[in-house]
Amino acid sequence: MLHNTLPKVEIAVLDTDVFLKDPYAPLSLHIQNIIVPFQVLEELDDLKRISGAIGRQARQAIHLFEALRLKGDLHQGVRLEDEKTPIITVAPLSFFQDPMVSTDDAVLATARHYQLQGKHTLLYTQDINMRLKAASSGITSREFKATAFSMPNQFASVIHEQIPAKDLKAITQSKIMEVLTHKPTYVNQFIKLMSQNNPENYRIFRYTGGEQFHEIQSKPIMNCFTPKNAEQAMTLDLLMDDSIELVSLIGKAGTGKTFLVLLAGLVKVLHEKTHRRIMVTRPTVSLGPDIGFLPGDVNEKIENWMYPIFDNIGIIGSEIKKAKLPMSISVEDLRKANQLSLQAITYMRGRSLPYQFMFIDEAQNLTPLELKTLITRAGKGTKVIIAGDPEQIDTPHLGYDSNGLVVTTRQFMNEKCFGVVQLHTSERSNLAQKAAELL
Secondary structure, eight states: OHHHHGGGOSEEEEOHHHHHHOTTGGGGOOOSEEEEEHHHHHHHHHHTTSOSHHHHHHHHHHHHHHHHHTTSOTTTOEESSSTTSOEEEEEOGGGSSOTTOOHHHHHHHHHHHHHHTTOOEEEEOSOHHHHHHHHHTTOEEEOOOOOOOOOOOOSSOOEEEEEOHHHHHHOOGGGHHHHOSSOOOSTTOEEEEEESSOTTSEEEEEEEETTEEEEOOOOOBTTTBOOSSHHHHHHHHHHHOTTOOEEEEEEOTTSSHHHHHHHHHHIIIIISOOSSEEEEEOOOOOSSSOOOOOOSOHHHHHHTTOHHHHHHHHHHHHHHHHTTOSOOOOHHHHHHTTOEEEEOGGGOTTOOBTTEEEEEOSGGGSOHHHHHHHHTTBOTTOEEEEEEOTTOOOSTTOOTTTSHHHHHHHHHTTOTTEEEEEEOOOOSOHHHHHHHHHO
């Protein structure tokens, strides 16, 4: 088995195609020293402009190397985290006599260099021809098998604190600061106080500045919907609070972002009547190859990108019907009453939009300037929600740290009008959760 032989390996050299299979490949290998030829980074930089999965993987790999570069000298070797993670080194161009050497030759020459030093070297490549060339030079090579790993990026750190159960029940908002080992670092940060003997027994608070806290009450929405986990409770708290004018929701598919936004929007528009309509916009970026021209006018074209919205409103309407509540919700009725508006981003510039519940979905596929243009459309009484997954970027020129969702989230941190939740748990299905973890 592969893992039985890995501890014997002293050096691992990685080819470009390994990063296209798994951008975080170095962090899932049980090898202390990982070498990446500089030409591999150059090739990844060229590939990042390609649309689709290849470009996305290349951009995420570059994000990994940028994180390492900020920690130290990559030519000398850098650890991303603790002693359990490998030292990652970029072999400089000066490593080779010919600076114009091809990527394949650079990878093979790098592996050969360490092999000649007497170090047990393993070359990882997905290319069968490369593995054959390596074998002819006496270099051990292997195809890389991807394993589940995520970059340790935290956008919304929740403070977790364990206290005795009797104290948990009795604690008041004025005493919370006294029990916290780690103090809040930004306004609207969430605090989860848990019983020492039962982590499922907890209370959630939101820091509102100074020594003030607001407790989250997980009350059923419309007597029908309750949050399925603590992160969803935090999300609904921000969505239902009119003083929070901009909300950022970051999470993988199935965590409930779209459902929760639409649920809160329907309450605000139909029940509380604090907003005139739900306005939804999302970038029209294809997941796979483009299927070509879409017939119809702009409204008919945009509908093809809005099926996730229709699906979730349909689920909400169905649950309300099951609960026999005295109301009916459907996409058709909402649109007929002008309470649901689907907008193309292209036509949003120059508008002023008061009292809207504005939902900008898939915001990771927007540039910071595009997202700024949308948010600055907000008029009096408008609430803006941006949502997406920065690990699923389909716009070729955007990266993990340069997309609108991440840039806007980081720029607004510690603003009283802003709140962010990072959702991790998929509630769609066990299959969806496993797919998010393993693929």
